[in-house]
Amino acid sequence: MSRLRVGCVGTGFIAGKHLAALASFDDVDVVAVADTDAERAAAVAASHEARAYTDGLDLLGAEDLDAVWLCVPPFAHGALEEAAVRRALPFFVEKPLAHDLATAERVAGSVEAAGLRTAVGYHWRHLDVVQRVRRLVEERPPLLFSGYWLDRTPPVPWWAHRGRSGGQLVEQTTHVFDLARLLVGEVTDVSTTHVPASGPHEQPDDAVPLASSVALRFASGAVGSVSSARVLPGRHRVGIQLVGDGYAVELDERAIVDHELRLTTATGVVSEQSLQDPIAAEDRAFLDAVAGNSDDVRCTYAEALRTHALAWAADQSSVRGG
Ligand SMILES: NC(=O)c1ccc[n+]([C@@H]2O[C@H](COP(=O)([O-])OP(=O)(O)OC[C@H]3O[C@@H](n4cnc5c(N)ncnc54)[C@H](O)[C@@H]3O)[C@@H](O)[C@H]2O)c1
Structure with missing residues (x-):
């Protein structure tokens, strides 16, 4: 079985739920996490034997991943998604897509132009x-x-x-x-x-x-x-x-x-x-879609928009x- 390398940006409440689900899958390695709170990033990284970053853009620039989970607060969206699009890296993003509409519309345009695989946490x-x-x-x-x-x-x-x-x-x-x-x-x-x-x-x-x-x-x-x-x-x-x-x-x-x-x-x-x-279910569905095994993503970025x-x-x- 080929293993999937994933990262997670944001290591707060909902990231904890996703990381627990991801760690429970026997074909997934959580290789890197990022949080602007350095202590939190380090603690979560240690519990997954992953690398810690304080800037999600650095994580996306340095790591070779199959998919990334974006679990940051609403105001922190935009640059992370655009970086994932530039790297053709499938991303799962928590709702809401952003604190405003303009950011989400801009990202939706980039995702569509790139034909990137996405999923959104309407669990x-x-x-x-x-x-x-x-x-x-x-x-x-x-x-x-x-x-x-x-x-x-x-x-x-x-x-x-x-x-x-x-x-x-x-x-x-x-x-x-x-x-x-x-x-x-x-x-x-x-x-x-x-x-x-x-x-x-x-x-x-x-x-x-x-x-x-x-x-x-x-x-x-x-x-x-x-x-x-x-x-x-x-x-x-x-x-x-x-x-x-x-x-x-x-x-x-x-x-x-x-x-x-x-x-x-x-x-x-x-x-x-x-x-x-439902968090484990949506994560499994996205991983299976990324691996090309099935397509049961129930909410893409375009649908969430x-x-x-x-x-x-x-x-x-x-x-x-x-
Ligand atoms: N699907 C659900 O039912 C559900 C439940 C809870 C939260 N959420 C969503 O998940 C998102 C996060 O919520 P939460 O409860 O985990 O919040 P949280 O405050 O517990 O965690 C957010 C984390 O992101 C970090 N962070 C902030 N800006 C960052 C940045 N630019 N780069 C990297 N890390 C950054 C914070 O330091 C914090 O550790 C929100 O959009 C929220 O709506 C969804």
Whole structure:
């Protein structure tokens, strides 16, 4: 079996999940990691017997890789992807594609021109319970979509700055927008109202709203709403609800490896708890695509750009009118 050499830029929370999955595959060597936090990079490198860098561009310039994982915060995108494109190096990138739309559009153009293989971490797409809902809605299209991201403010230093994270709709609720597109189809109208953050320490245009409500209309004729809030003591509800003729679907994420599907029909309620690891599933699918063994990447950069543009439009509507 030929082995795959991979690197990872960013060694924070989500990189830890990807690196654990990558290290568990017996055909993968994690050979290098990078983080601007030198201590963190060194500690993570040591645990994988990998080389440590403090600049992801140096890693990309020096290492001979089959693929790279880009797990940096939203504001740090652009140059890393462009460097991977120049080296024809397939990359997996975490959502959101960037803190803004222009960076993601620029990278998408480069990726397309190069015909580069990519994958984006909209991990719900790799859950069997989501695929089950997909089959249901193909036969019986939803009429109503409701989505929720009701949570605490993440404690990472970049999150509460809209200019660094992109804000809650772009950084977190983007998973909900991705499910809306996957299960109901493209959105034609989006309109957002929000409760602004206040306080002497916050720059108004850099503040992330405390709560927001997004109204959606879909090309199919369905309608929807998405509620987000960041003022809770912990994760309260992250999930979606769909209503179609004769059924209701509820799908919730309690943790990345803990999902619940409830389907209500005339015959009663069927619940299913999923402990599938969607991070390992999306990583395996990308590795198999890179190795040329199969093509089960569920979200390419081009596909993710459509979700990112929707989240961005929702956020911009909020800036203009909320
Ligand atoms: N798919 C999911 O469900 C999921 C879950 C959590 C986070 N994420 C995404 O992953 C990304 C990272 O989130 P996180 O929670 O791991 O954040 P984090 O703050 O825990 O980790 C980010 C790491 O990147 C490093 N970093 C910052 N700028 C860098 C740069 N230019 N080059 C190299 N390293 C740099 C930081 O020092 C930090 O160690 C975010 O975009 C987030 O939305 C996705």
